[in-house]
Amino acid sequence: xxxxxxxxxxxxxxxxxxxxxxxxxxxxxxxxxxxxxxxxxxxxxxxxxxxxxxxxxxxxxxxxxxxxxxxxxxxxxxxxxxxxxxxxxxxxxxxxxxxxxxxxxxxxxxxxxxxxxxxxxxxxxxxxxxxxxxxxxxxxxxxxxxxxxxxxxxxxxxxxxxxxxxxxxxxxxxxxxxxxxxxxxxxxxxxxxxxxxxxxxxxxxxxxxxxxxxxxxxxxxxxxxxxxxxxxxxxxxxxxxxxxxxxxxxxxxxxxxxxxxxxxxxxxxxxxxxxxxxx
Numbered sequence: 001x002x003x004x005x006x007x008x009x010x011x012x013x014x015x016x017x018x019x020x021x022x023x024x025x026x027x028x029x030x031x032x033x034x035x036x037x038x039x040x041x042x043x044x045x046x047x048x049x050x051x052x053x054x055x056x057x058x059x060x061x062x063x064x065x066x067x068x069x070x071x072x073x074x075x076x077x078x079x080x081x082x083x084x085x086x087x088x089x090x091x092x093x094x095x096x097x098x099x100x101x102x103x104x105x106x107x108x109x110x111x112x113x114x115x116x117x118x119x120x121x122x123x124x125x126x127x128x129x130x131x132x133x134x135x136x137x138x139x140x141x142x143x144x145x146x147x148x149x150x151x152x153x154x155x156x157x158x159x160x161x162x163x164x165x166x167x168x169x170x171x172x173x174x175x176x177x178x179x180x181x182x183x184x185x186x187x188x189x190x191x192x193x194x195x196x197x198x199x200x201x202x203x204x205x206x207x208x209x210x211x212x213x214x215x216x217x218x219x220x221x222x223x224x225x226x227x228x229x230x231x232x233x234x235x236x237x238x239x240x241x242x243x244x245x246x247x248x249x250x251x252x253x254x255x256x257x258x259x260x261x262x263x264x265x266x267x268x269x270x271x272x273x274x275x276x277x278x279x
Contacts, residue, residue, distance in 0.1 A: 083181040174227075180222050188246050196248060216246040226259060226271040237267040 188196075193216075222245060230237040241250065250269065253259040264266035 036192075098144070123225060168233075174224070177223065181218070181220045181223065187218045188216055188248075200247075214243055217244050219246075219249050222253075224272075226269070230271045230273065235272040237273075238262050238265075239270065241267045241269060 003087045220236055225239050226237075229239050250259075253269070254261070259271060262270070
């Protein structure tokens, strides 16, 4: 292609591109028009698969022949021999390619970030599903164990084991309680009894109708009676007070909400059922 004087070397390729685009658009419009006329004028003809393939190949052959003829008739435009123009064209093409690749890289990075976030969400969801699965499997194992041991024999063995543990725990508590009570709440001495009698104006040293001195029960014994009554007869856990119960000890237990009085009889007390979680 010859370059005329006065034409800028960079604008020449633009004119060529615009002219080629215009020709392509014109050809495409003609092809679309012909295709529409063919579709409107002909009805589809039924044929076998081999005939259909043959017709397709014939159409492709005609199209290729038409393209060859078109290329033969089209004038080949060579690249400009001017180095400055050639350099400008190559530079423009290179810049366009770099711009397209940069845009593609940006899109790829954005898609990568989206995929990483989606992957993280899936990993978190999988972790949650694993935790739920583990909990359900554990619960299922417990249910299966309960079903397996739900027979009368298994139930009796469980009760026996629980009873042994309860007795062992009770003996330990009783021993610790005895040590604590013996250390801090020894049995009342005669001096203690005299002081309490003078303070309250009562003759608490002797039993009614005799000169025998009253032998007061130690606090340890009182607590044991209350605990035994609570465990052996839970339907009637009250203990009846008599003159052998040292009144200061009874008042101490009442004051600190360790025992409760019977609502209808002040001479009966019971241990607060701490093991039931309420009073």
